[in-house]
Amino acid sequence: MAWCPDSLDARVRSAAVSGSSAALQPPASARKPERHPDAPAPGELLGAHYEHCFGCGHEQPHGLHLEARAGEGVSLTAEFTVRPAHQGAPGLAHGGVLATALDETLGSLNWLLRKIAVTGRLETDFVRPVPVGTTLHLAAEVVAVAGRKIYSTATGRMDGPTGPVAVRAEALFVEVPVEHFVDNGREEEIQAAMKDPDQARRTRAFEVNP
């Protein structure tokens, strides 16, 4: 049965105001997202899904080292501190880096659904310049699911989790089978990731859970 709560209507209206495209508006057949019973508990850190991920991996010296924490329902929060390596204009975060932070945060949501999905579309509003040294407080949630399509939204705030919005994004993730990575990725990194001694990361990267 189709799911169309007031909050989704509000999001669609707000999307229209912010200018996000029709492709990011869930169809009438969309359903409410369901948190997987084995999803990390609210408050739990998600950890890196892959040590060399530019967004969350600890083995990327100039990566974002983004730390995401499960929230209620299918939501999470994350933090990312802008470092000198992330500049575009002097002293300010590069817009592409901020989009990456949003992409990584939104991508982490799929772990709460226990679905493996990749970004199909990401639309970003850059609302305020973000100086180097700023900690961006990100909050994201999945708003609807339609077949393989996962619709989600995120904001990034400065000066604390309730501070002014600096960036926001809406996205469509598309669920993919594990072959997506095996068939398209580079052999050496795939082999290395499959040998990762961390069972949780291996599971997250290479198993699709119903």
Ligand SMILES: CCCCCCCCCCCC(=O)SCCNC(=O)CCNC(=O)[C@H](O)C(C)(C)COP(=O)(O)OP(=O)(O)OC[C@H]1O[C@@H](n2cnc3c(N)ncnc32)[C@H](O)[C@@H]1OP(=O)(O)O
């Ligand atoms: C190892 C770590 C693990 C975990 C991985 C975690 C990684 C975290 C990193 C952050 C996330 C990323 O950056 S991920 C990396 C960046 N993204 C990518 O590399 C994805 C590259 N693109 C693709 O591989 C492909 O285009 C896909 C998978 C997105 C879609 O291809 P497909 O599988 O053939 O599916 P397709 O039939 O085309 O589309 C399915 C449905 O989605 C819709 N759709 C598809 N793309 C779009 C789009 N851009 N805008 C609107 N709608 C779209 C279609 O209309 C269709 O709707 P309907 O007809 O069904 O209604």
